[in-house]
Amino acid sequence: xxxxxxxxxxxxxxxxxxxxxxxxxxxxxxxxxxxxxxxxxxxxxxxxxxxxxxxxxxxxxxxxxxxxxxxxxxxxxxxxxxxxxxxxxxxxxxxxxxxxxxxxxxxxxxxxxxxxxxxxxxxxxxxxxxxxxxxxxxxxxxxxxxxxxxxxxxxxxxxxxxxxxxxxxxxxxxxxxxxxxxxxxxxxxxxxxxxxxxxxxxxxxxxxxxxxxxxxxxxxxxxxxxxxxxxxxxxxxxxxxxxxxxxxxxxxxxxxxxxxxxxxxxxxxxxxxxxxxxxxx
Amino acid sequence: xxxxxxxxxxxxxxxxxxxxxxxxxxxxxxxxxxxxxxxxxxxxxxxxxxxxxxxxxxxxxxxxxxxxxxxxxxxxxxxxxxxxxxxxxxxxxxxxxxxxxxxxxxxxxxxxxxxxxxxxxxxxxxxxxxxxxxxxxxxxxxxxxxxxxxxxxxxxxxxxxxxxxxxxxxxxxxxxxxxxxxxxxxxxxxxxxxxxxxxxxxxxxxxxxxxxxxxxxxxxxxxxxxxxxxxxxxxxxxxxxxxxxxxxxxxxxxxxxxxxxxxxxxxxxxxxxxxxxxxxxxxxxxxxxxxxxxxxxxxxxxxxxxxxxxxxxxxxxxxxxxxxxxxxxxxxxxxxxxxxxxxx
Numbered sequence: 001x002x003x004x005x006x007x008x009x010x011x012x013x014x015x016x017x018x019x020x021x022x023x024x025x026x027x028x029x030x031x032x033x034x035x036x037x038x039x040x041x042x043x044x045x046x047x048x049x050x051x052x053x054x055x056x057x058x059x060x061x062x063x064x065x066x067x068x069x070x071x072x073x074x075x076x077x078x079x080x081x082x083x084x085x086x087x088x089x090x091x092x093x094x095x096x097x098x099x100x101x102x103x104x105x106x107x108x109x110x111x112x113x114x115x116x117x118x119x120x121x122x123x124x125x126x127x128x129x130x131x132x133x134x135x136x137x138x139x140x141x142x143x144x145x146x147x148x149x150x151x152x153x154x155x156x157x158x159x160x161x162x163x164x165x166x167x168x169x170x171x172x173x174x175x176x177x178x179x180x181x182x183x184x185x186x187x188x189x190x191x192x193x194x195x196x197x198x199x200x201x202x203x204x205x206x207x208x209x210x211x212x213x214x215x216x217x218x219x220x221x222x223x224x225x226x227x228x229x230x231x232x233x234x235x236x237x238x239x240x241x242x243x244x245x246x247x248x249x250x251x252x253x254x255x256x257x258x259x260x261x262x263x264x265x266x267x268x269x270x271x272x273x274x275x276x277x278x279x280x281x
Numbered sequence: 282x283x284x285x286x287x288x289x290x291x292x293x294x295x296x297x298x299x300x301x302x303x304x305x306x307x308x309x310x311x312x313x314x315x316x317x318x319x320x321x322x323x324x325x326x327x328x329x330x331x332x333x334x335x336x337x338x339x340x341x342x343x344x345x346x347x348x349x350x351x352x353x354x355x356x357x358x359x360x361x362x363x364x365x366x367x368x369x370x371x372x373x374x375x376x377x378x379x380x381x382x383x384x385x386x387x388x389x390x391x392x393x394x395x396x397x398x399x400x401x402x403x404x405x406x407x408x409x410x411x412x413x414x415x416x417x418x419x420x421x422x423x424x425x426x427x428x429x430x431x432x433x434x435x436x437x438x439x440x441x442x443x444x445x446x447x448x449x450x451x452x453x454x455x456x457x458x459x460x461x462x463x464x465x466x467x468x469x470x471x472x473x474x475x476x477x478x479x480x481x482x483x484x485x486x487x488x489x490x491x492x493x494x495x496x497x498x499x500x501x502x503x504x505x506x507x508x509x510x511x512x513x514x515x516x517x518x519x520x521x522x523x524x525x526x527x528x529x530x531x532x533x534x535x536x537x538x539x540x541x542x543x544x545x546x547x548x549x550x551x552x553x554x555x556x557x558x559x560x561x562x563x564x565x566x567x568x569x570x571x572x573x574x575x576x577x578x579x580x581x582x583x584x585x586x587x588x589x590x591x592x593x594x595x596x597x598x599x600x601x602x603x604x605x606x607x608x609x610x611x612x613x614x615x616x617x618x619x620x621x622x623x624x625x
Contacts, residue, residue: 026410049436096301103294120585122531125578129315151304212418214534230420267409275482
């Protein structure tokens with residue numbers, strides 16, 4: 001008995017060692033990034049593995065003055081695109097899911113089958129056709145082609161439908177009708193509030209996915225004033241910053257700082273959302 | 282009053298589904314069709330510029346975007362382009378090297394975190410940390426890793442030198458194997474937490490009675506894993522496999538951002554990078570890139586079909602049959618009622 005417990009103690013110890021190593025592996029790259037953002041190039045030259053902050057944050061920031069990398073512009077652009085796209089995605093996906101759950105129309109089942117069939121088609125495969133279409137109507141370098149298509153988000157519709165089916169008793173809808181409520185009124189005032197938890201979860205994922213998107217924005221946006229945050233990162237590859245190591249780390253830190261804040265505030269919900277099988281690209 | 286009860290709300294189903302359909306038609310179906318067509322034409326940046334130029338001067342365009350004499354020319358070009366095949370090979374290698382360790386580690390962690398016997402403390406915190414890289418911008422992560430593995434001032438070289446593993450700095454990105462391994466590692470590092478959470482929810486979904494029965498039969502931990510956990514996770518593992526494959530086929534951000542660090546592009550050029558480079562840089566050969574896109578599209582469609590048949594649940598189909606019978610009966614009753622009313 002005693003032997004076994006020492007054996008399992010050792011096993012337990014090893015498990016913790018592995019878990020802690022993996023945790024360190026998750027944190028360390030970002031830690032080095034944030035710390036090096038405050039260190040000067042000579043300091044990084046001497047020892048690139050910065051674990052403690054230094055005092056060159058303002059200097060590193062000043063390097064960006066008047067250059068093309070502009071975190072604030074990137075932040076605002078990404079915010080507009082992500083917020084707009086997220087709002088459209090969750091509202092219209094709820095609406096589409098409602099049409100499937102609440103009404104008995106002839107093409108209901110084929111329609112849902114179709115949504116499941118196209119669930120996995122990635123948008124970058126059609127990028128050339130999409131670009132040519134937007135170019136011909138002069139919509140390149142415009143945010144709308146990055147926002148409006150979110151109205152049709154099959155993955156979000158699928159999730160909303162799965163959530164709505166058990167959560168929304170159709171008796172409530174019937175009752176609203178008897179009280180003389182219009183269909184849109186019922187949807188906006190009764191269904192949307194019931195869907196709040198699902199909307200919140202999907203909003204987080206839609207927002208983060210849009211924020212991180214690189215391919216389609218890189219295709220459509222060529223004006224550096226319109227660049228999104230991930231596109232700003234590619235500017236850091238330029239020769240202008242080649243010798244300013246601290247500034248590169250600072251630039252990288254700035255592009256992901258909002259995500260870290262969101263993640264640590266909402267990690268509980270995010271992980272619960274992943275567990276519910278939110279379909280991600 | 283009676284008449285109101287019979288009001289059909291079916292039209293509202295169409296109305297509520299309409300925005301989705303319109304948006305999907307414009308922003309997905311049409312671009313697919315467009316990409317498909319461009320694949321058979323001579324559309325390149327050069328041709329488009331020529332047309333624009335001619336129009337500016339005010340003469341009839343001397344060239345036109347038209348279907349090629351041999352419509353399959355672009356496809357033939359792509360299929361005989363060694364870069365296409367090497368991109369496909371790179372994509373498969375990088376995906377495979379990332380996926381195998383990813384699913385094994387995720388499975389081990391999922392079993393560990395759901396096991397009653399080993400009480401792991403701080404499960405929640407570990408889950409939060411393991412999942413974290415998944416939510417951070419891939420472009421930034423790629424750039425960060427190019428800096429971490431940098432030849433001159435990279436922390437990885439510093440650590441290796443400190444540990445005495447190497448005497449001189451290694452130029453990781455000049456090596457074929459190392460640069461692929463770094464891309465694969467980043468993919469692995471970003472996605473194992475996600476896979477772990479999916480598998481945890483899969484294991485929690487297995488009926489506890491099965492585990493209890495195994496306990497009563499005196500099964501040990503390994504037996505329970507191989508005879509209860511694993512067989513019941515089959516479909517969720519297949520789902521993970523196929524979604525990861527589709528994600529792998531369109532892998533772009535990380536190889537694209539890591540690439541361009543001199544001479545290494547060829548080793549880590551994935552299919553998406555190939556298409557992007559062909560269509561949006563240099564000569565902008567939209568037609569050939571479209572043909573390549575359609576080839577990738579076909580590969581993804583086949584994988585998506587697998588997912589589709591898995592997600593389609595059989596109960597739903599059975600329920601649909603009953604529903605249909607019920608509406609039929611309801612309509613019949615309604616008709617009879619109407620007929621009765623007519624007599625009265």
